[in-house]
Amino acid sequence: MLVWFLPVFLVLLMIGLPVFFALLFAPGALLWLNGQERDLALLYRNLYNGMDSFPLMALPFFLLAGEIMNRGGITERLVQFSQAFMGHLRGGLAHVNILSSILFAGLSGSAVADTSALGSTLIPAMEKQGYTRRFAAAITAASSVIGPIIPPSGIMIIYAYVMGQSVAALFLAGIVPGILVGLGLMVMVRLMADRYDLPKAERIVERGAAIGPVEYWVSFVLLRLNLAGVFYLFALMLPEGMAVGGLAVYLAMLIPAHFLLMAWRRRADPDFRTVCKKAVAPLQTPIIILGGILLGVFTPTEAAAIAVLYALIISYGVLGVMKISDLADVLRRSAIASATVLLLVGAAVAFKTVVSLSHAPEILAEFILALSENPLILLFLINILLFIVGMFLDAGPAIIILGPILGPVFTSLGVDPVHFAIIMSVNLTVGLATPPMGLVLFVASSVSGEKVETISKAILPFLAVEVLVIFLITYFPAISLTVPRLAGFVN
Amino acid sequence: MGLIRAMLVPIEIWNDWALALGRWLALLALGLMVAVILAQVWFRYVLNNALPWPDEAARFLMLWMTGLAAPSGLRRGGFVAIDMLSEALPRRLADILILVLLFIAMIVLVMGVQLGWTHVNSGWLFASSSLRLPLDLVGGASVKIKLAWMYMSVFVGMVLLSIVNIELILRRILIIGGRAEGLKPLSPVELAEAE
Amino acid sequence: QEYTLRATANSNDQDEDYDGLVVFKDYVEKASNGAIEVELFIGTQLCANGTECLQGIADGSIDIFVTTSGGAAGIFPYVQVFDLPYLMRDDRIAEAVLTNGTFTRTLRDMALEDSNNAIRIMTVGNTGGWRNFANTQKRIATPSDLEGMKMRTVVADLPQELVKTLGASPTPIPWPELFTSLQTGVVEGTKNGVTDIMNMKFTDAGLQYLTLDGHAYMAAIWVMNNERFMSMPEDMRTVVVNGFKELQQATFASPKRKQISAYEAFTEAGGEIYVPTAEEMDAFSEAVTPVYDWFETNVDGGGEVLQALRDSVAAAEEEIDAEIAADIQ
Numbered sequence A: 001m002l003v004w005f006l007p008v009f010l011v012l013l014m015i016g017l018p019v020f021f022a023l024l025f026a027p028g029a030l031l032w033l034n035g036q037e038r039d040l041a042l043l044y045r046n047l048y049n050g051m052d053s054f055p056l057m058a059l060p061f062f063l064l065a066g067e068i069m070n071r072g073g074i075t076e077r078l079v080q081f082s083q084a085f086m087g088h089l090r091g092g093l094a095h096v097n098i099l100s101s102i103l104f105a106g107l108s109g110s111a112v113a114d115t116s117a118l119g120s121t122l123i124p125a126m127e128k129q130g131y132t133r134r135f136a137a138a139i140t141a142a143s144s145v146i147g148p149i150i151p152p153s154g155i156m157i158i159y160a161y162v163m164g165q166s167v168a169a170l171f172l173a174g175i176v177p178g179i180l181v182g183l184g185l186m187v188m189v190r191l192m193a194d195r196y197d198l199p200k201a202e203r204i205v206e207r208g209a210a211i212g213p214v215e216y217w218v219s220f221v222l223l224r225l226n227l228a229g230v231f232y233l234f235a236l237m238l239p240e241g242m243a244v245g246g247l248a249v250y251l252a253m254l255i256p257a258h259f260l261l262m263a264w265r266r267r268a269d270p271d272f273r274t275v276c277k278k279a280v281a282p283l284q285t286p287i288i289i290l291g292g293i294l295l296g297v298f299t300p301t302e303a304a305a306i307a308v309l310y311a312l313i314i315s316y317g318v319l320g321v322m323k324i325s326d327l328a329d330v331l332r333r334s335a336i337a338s339a340t341v342l343l344l345v346g347a348a349v350a351f352k353t354v355v356s357l358s359h360a361p362e363i364l365a366e367f368i369l370a371l372s373e374n375p376l377i378l379l380f381l382i383n384i385l386l387f388i389v390g391m392f393l394d395a396g397p398a399i400i401i402l403g404p405i406l407g408p409v410f411t412s413l414g415v416d417p418v419h420f421a422i423i424m425s426v427n428l429t430v431g432l433a434t435p436p437m438g439l440v441l442f443v444a445s446s447v448s449g450e451k452v453e454t455i456s457k458a459i460l461p462f463l464a465v466e467v468l469v470i471f472l473i474t475y476f477p478a479i480s481l482t483v484p485r486l487a488g489f490v491n
Numbered sequence B: 001m002g003l004i005r006a007m008l009v010p011i012e013i014w015n016d017w018a019l020a021l022g023r024w025l026a027l028l029a030l031g032l033m034v035a036v037i038l039a040q041v042w043f044r045y046v047l048n049n050a051l052p053w054p055d056e057a058a059r060f061l062m063l064w065m066t067g068l069a070a071p072s073g074l075r076r077g078g079f080v081a082i083d084m085l086s087e088a089l090p091r092r093l094a095d096i097l098i099l100v101l102l103f104i105a106m107i108v109l110v111m112g113v114q115l116g117w118t119h120v121n122s123g124w125l126f127a128s129s130s131l132r133l134p135l136d137l138v139g140g141a142s143v144k145i146k147l148a149w150m151y152m153s154v155f156v157g158m159v160l161l162s163i164v165n166i167e168l169i170l171r172r173i174l175i176i177g178g179r180a181e182g183l184k185p186l187s188p189v190e191l192a193e194a195e
Numbered sequence C: 001q002e003y004t005l006r007a008t009a010n011s012n013d014q015d016e017d018y019d020g021l022v023v024f025k026d027y028v029e030k031a032s033n034g035a036i037e038v039e040l041f042i043g044t045q046l047c048a049n050g051t052e053c054l055q056g057i058a059d060g061s062i063d064i065f066v067t068t069s070g071g072a073a074g075i076f077p078y079v080q081v082f083d084l085p086y087l088m089r090d091d092r093i094a095e096a097v098l099t100n101g102t103f104t105r106t107l108r109d110m111a112l113e114d115s116n117n118a119i120r121i122m123t124v125g126n127t128g129g130w131r132n133f134a135n136t137q138k139r140i141a142t143p144s145d146l147e148g149m150k151m152r153t154v155v156a157d158l159p160q161e162l163v164k165t166l167g168a169s170p171t172p173i174p175w176p177e178l179f180t181s182l183q184t185g186v187v188e189g190t191k192n193g194v195t196d197i198m199n200m201k202f203t204d205a206g207l208q209y210l211t212l213d214g215h216a217y218m219a220a221i222w223v224m225n226n227e228r229f230m231s232m233p234e235d236m237r238t239v240v241v242n243g244f245k246e247l248q249q250a251t252f253a254s255p256k257r258k259q260i261s262a263y264e265a266f267t268e269a270g271g272e273i274y275v276p277t278a279e280e281m282d283a284f285s286e287a288v289t290p291v292y293d294w295f296e297t298n299v300d301g302g303g304e305v306l307q308a309l310r311d312s313v314a315a316a317e318e319e320i321d322a323e324i325a326a327d328i329q
């Protein structure tokens, strides 16, 4: 009887009941019909308990940090920086769109934020250069899914929370797959550039642009500190006996860093230098987040709070584009968005409780194992299932509902839990851009003014690339596991 | 229809004011959450003296932020739904479908209010593990905060969501009855997204 | 069957709690001749931590649950008495105190009163042996070795107070983040039993030094919804009570067996196990005395419970010392 909640849930979802209510109504109604009134209390309590979590708090914080940076003129700087590197290629602005998404992904955990921020800048620019609007909207939507694959990532925070995994390990595991999605899209753009004769663009949009003194000195200092950090890491990795460390060594590394940068300065074009300098402060964000987590300075939730602080410092102190009154607005928007997502997480946790009461996971696990016991075949099937689910359901709710059912089955078959987390997260993230129900498609449509159906057709070649990448990630665990393994987060 | 319109007026006024207040409190809660966590980092690394309370205090604020801000999300259409069917149906049929869905949501919310009230009451038994009301600063004894104060966040959220949902139902009835003219638009404010 | 008891434990099937539940289920179902069925939910499907699950017990949506002392601290702060260091010298004393039941009955009465007759403590067993100090930095032989060390604790005030008293810096970290926190140095040490340490493979995160100071008995407090229990006829209640006795014995035995391989794995992974000398243990006992005072003044019912435990321990020590004296002759 109780297992009927699943079909009821799906029907309610398809006729348009908001996911939050569907997650609660379907199991609730069946418990009530079943005479299990005491379990309704369980349902409610788990709704509450599902939201009452410290690791989950990284979600509103990263959201807030991303929103602040969005206001702070950072998007524009990242786009110009990307253009300085890739604009001159065939299909230049399409490449720029992808590279911007990769860079933006290091600051923001959301594909939707990526689409609306980059889309509003790049879609008009691409149209002006002769790209069709549907193509511009499609590449924006397709590349925005990189946002939650490269850390920080709201989806991975949810996955780690529901599955009891380490957020830090998932963050690290997402870096290479995210870049791989980007590279795959660039290859596709290159192929299309030949076929449709896509235009090149200028590398520098604005000749003779000035840089403010604060921004100049901040990037001056940050560049040297980071380059010295790279040298310092090499010094630490020297063979036994020669390796050196300590504050004095780091400070000493500032000298070669400075001279190397001065040497480069003489050879580089001044406008190119300005564009790069303007990108330094924003691109410091991922270094702070990941560096802080890796060096053990803070937990992911704390890293997220630090990211908010850094975003505030950059926006107010360095770039000076945000007004004090904007802050209340940014906080309000982030609070409302976080609240609706947290309610969804809570409802999904409550739903999961009834899933276990109904013994559905055992039944489903048995069913899956009856199909095959070969993990390679099962992973293939599961990817197809996830892809279909992703077409209709947002990544967050899908992870909370399916993760606890599928995760243990695959871990018991010997799939590394972090690897499986990445398979699931990437697949469902791509689902944000698949028709008919892709959140990102809707945002791309509202940003560009192009119809969802039109974008849905134009995005197909890019989705094909992303599916290919999903299978690469699935069958080559090293793609996701190498970075966390090198950092010692995976055994 | 006249009656419905008369019922709508006070609810509209309530939602305009109560939700605006809720949004202010929620944005303060979010700001405080960040501050509390930054304080934790500061105390641990700079002063080398970890505080026991920031973890729980930040969760307290997050739950209240959720309860107070989510109703604004519902009112402005920020709850994710698959609206393919209502888009495909003829206008009138779609309105009726939406009304039915609103009634289903109402059932969930009414149950939520009921169960939430029981939940809050059960919270008077349980004390927080690290949050205290520092009455010792004013000469009394410091008391542990009861979890009911945390539980209340979601209960209050359920109550506010219910009132919003009633407003949405009344509006939809007016639309179906052909009396949509003069309905104040509920600004579908563009929301930040987590995914 | 006439009664279905829904039991949950927030652990996995490798845990002592699960061993206890399996024994309980088997005994109760057989002894009641099938009148009672026990349904097991192992993990966090129904509720994810002590407070949540105890709520479920209180409102009757869960019948049986096992909590650690930290997990129950929100509603019954005095059960943290088990986290007070060095009150019971070894397993034999602890088991005698808990088997005898006088102390458990004191706890039960207090808990029934504080929960408006909703939560009934059925028995107290063990989960994971004893808590020891483990860290990534150096051997801990004396309290001064802990000076300034960032030590992970749960979010509860007593363990934090203990760590502070010993001069270390308490840092609350959620359990799933502990591995990476140890690895990256967010914390340098933790207080856990060896089975938990090896289940999480903390040795791979650099945890290397284990000092067997046994500063806390990892009590497993088994609770049941009181109304549910009292609604059964007396013969069925007897079966349940006996079932918990069986369960208790199983949870006493299980960690001892499991620890052997865990200790082996720990040394194999390059870990160092240090057993403090009698003088060093005295130094630890000396250093922690302020915690007892803190417990008595800051924890509701703390003084009463501490006295009750001390009385039971004294009685058990007397009895056991006499037995030992007789047995070694």
Ligand code: NA
Pocket: A104, A105, A106, A107, A108, A109, A110, A146, A147, A148, A149, A150, A151, A152, A153
């Ligand atoms: Na990201």
Ligand code: NA
Pocket: A097, A098, A100, A101, A118, A139, A140, A141, A143, A144
């Ligand atoms: Na893009």
